[in-house]
Amino acid sequence: MRKTDDVSKDFRALLEYIGGWDVIYSIASFRTWMDSCGFVSSSPEFVQERRTLNVENIYHPLIKDCVSNSIRIRKSVVITGSNMSGKSSFIKTLAVNIVSAYAMNMCFSTAMSLSECRINSVLSVSDNLDEGRSYYMSEAQRIKAIIDRCTSSDGSLTDFVFIDEIFKGTNTVERISIADAVIRYLSALENTLAVVSTHDIELARGLEEFLDTYHFNETVDAEKILFSYKLLPGVVYTRNAISLLRLCGYPASILQQAEANAKKLADQREK
Numbered sequence: 001m002r003k004t005d006d007v008s009k010d011f012r013a014l015l016e017y018i019g020g021w022d023v024i025y026s027i028a029s030f031r032t033w034m035d036s037c038g039f040v041s042s043s044p045e046f047v048q049e050r051r052t053l054n055v056e057n058i059y060h061p062l063i064k065d066c067v068s069n070s071i072r073i074r075k076s077v078v079i080t081g082s083n084m085s086g087k088s089s090f091i092k093t094l095a096v097n098i099v100s101a102y103a104m105n106m107c108f109s110t111a112m113s114l115s116e117c118r119i120n121s122v123l124s125v126s127d128n129l130d131e132g133r134s135y136y137m138s139e140a141q142r143i144k145a146i147i148d149r150c151t152s153s154d155g156s157l158t159d160f161v162f163i164d165e166i167f168k169g170t171n172t173v174e175r176i177s178i179a180d181a182v183i184r185y186l187s188a189l190e191n192t193l194a195v196v197s198t199h200d201i202e203l204a205r206g207l208e209e210f211l212d213t214y215h216f217n218e219t220v221d222a223e224k225i226l227f228s229y230k231l232l233p234g235v236v237y238t239r240n241a242i243s244l245l246r247l248c249g250y251p252a253s254i255l256q257q258a259e260a261n262a263k264k265l266a267d268q269r270e271k
Helices: 004-036 087-104 135-151 172-188 201-207 241-247 252-270
Strands: 045-047 053-058 069-073 077-080 111-115 117-122 158-163 192-198 212-215 218-220 225-227
Touching: 004 087, 053 087, 077 087, 077 201, 087 111, 087 117, 087 158, 087 192, 117 135, 135 158, 135 172, 172 192, 172 201, 201 212, 225 241, 241 252
Parallel strands: 045 111, 077 192, 077 212, 117 158, 158 192
Antiparallel strands: 053 069, 053 111, 218 225
């Protein structure tokens, strides 16, 4: 007579076997549906080179009519751009596709090649009143955990680090100073690639000779702001926050004062 433990092991193995086929069937059905609906997809290529992420016409599967982008990453990247220009969505697009590459051997792009990797991300941060943690403290602790993980890596995998609006929970001077130091530290690690978004043009300009920079831009007219959502090389930044206030119908006196303040601060920074 068989022992209960043996029966349990066999039953568990049977469930895992059936579950595995169920997963394979689900993925195959999903890919067939994608093809029938005209959505672009491809199989990822995992390469031996470290710190490598190449994507062509990549898009986010949950964004309707998502604009696709291409990028070749060999060293860390800082992305600038104004409000709603596409910075956060693009970073999340890269992360989602890496997860999809591992989970389904499928990515939402025409081509994708990447190093075998781990994902580390700070894409959504909130304060915790119950634990007495501010937004800044929560973000600082999460980034410290990533630093520890990347520093202690055995080198077998590339650590992809995705940080959206780095250290936005503190003042401008300290934010730029700390973010610069953290990005330089992560980028110097042999097996780490950081992709970071920021509103701070000064931060990106200070890192231009050290890593790659990209930006998103827009055009503004009297009635609306038009976003291209196309990733472009270099650091270019146009302010649209005041333009958004104008479209919301803010009083002219507020807009005029805001424009004057912005010009004054910009002139001071140039000097």
